[in-house]
Amino acid sequence: MIELKLREVKKDLSTKELKVAGYIIENTQALKNMSIQTLAKLNHVSTTTILRLCNKLGYKGFSDFKVDLIGSIPKKLNNEILQDDINLNDSLADVNSKVQAMEKSSIDETHSIVNIHALNNAIDLIINCQKIVIFGVGSSGLVGKELEYQLIKIKKDVNCHFDAHVTRSLISTLDKNDLIIIISHSGETPECVELLKLAGQSLVPSLAITKMGQSQISSLATLVLHTTSMEHASRLIPIRSKISQISVVNMLLTNLFIRQYDERLLLQIQNREKRKYPSKQ
Structure with missing residues (x-):
């Protein structure tokens, strides 16, 4: 669904927006735990550029875009997955690292959408x-x-x-x-x-x-x-x-x-x- 929307608005995107769109398509899984600030930094653009891209795709903001993006990711049935990216066979250190990443991304995302x-x-x-x-x-x-x-x-x-x-x-x-x-x-x-x-x-x-x-x-x-x-x-x-x-x-x-x-x-x-x-x- 996201790729279809990107194709439909491709001709209306700036060079920087196209760069971000390409990154999103190639790194869909990684985007689940990524804040708008991190995405902007990785693509050497401003957060305003990303918000403009989201608006052109028909979303109110980056958070709404991420909700649709995550929902479009095919979910594999796996009895070894507890939730999100945390697996039942993860080591203690791996679990702690993933929990930290989830908490940090949640804080960053919350602050980015505050009105x-x-x-x-x-x-x-x-x-x-x-x-x-x-x-x-x-x-x-x-x-x-x-x-x-x-x-x-x-x-x-x-x-x-x-x-x-x-x-x-x-x-x-x-x-x-x-x-x-x-x-x-x-x-x-x-x-x-x-x-x-x-x-x-x-x-x-x-x-x-x-x-x-x-x-x-x-x-x-x-x-x-x-x-x-x-x-x-x-x-x-x-x-x-x-x-x-x-x-x-x-x-x-x-x-x-x-x-x-x-x-x-x-x-x-x-x-x-x-x-x-x-x-x-």
């Missing part, structure tokens, strides 16, 4: 709201608990429960001055979709952290922060999606703490230093 305007609006929503309810299923829920813990530090009234029924009850108490945060890799988690619909009925603003592309959660949420969308739904360990979610949360929290920095946060830092390095009596 600064949406991130800034998300910070405003958190600062200005009165109460916050966070929900996610599985590993997304664990990321939600970390977000909850950090927001408590700036005295936000925040709740994150793994039980959708409890969360539903909490959302029913919210109004337009509050906020619901939904974390879902797929963008189609039934419990998350239901909670967003419930929030919408009460005009409660919502922030979704979910993968790029069209989904029910993206269409229902007031504001969306995107994560990478390269991970297959059948994966056993959500390495890419979890790292991407954590990267988004870290960007959100760090900028939020800078905006909310005051004497209270300074005191927390000083007390933490005192506990770590108690003065000698």
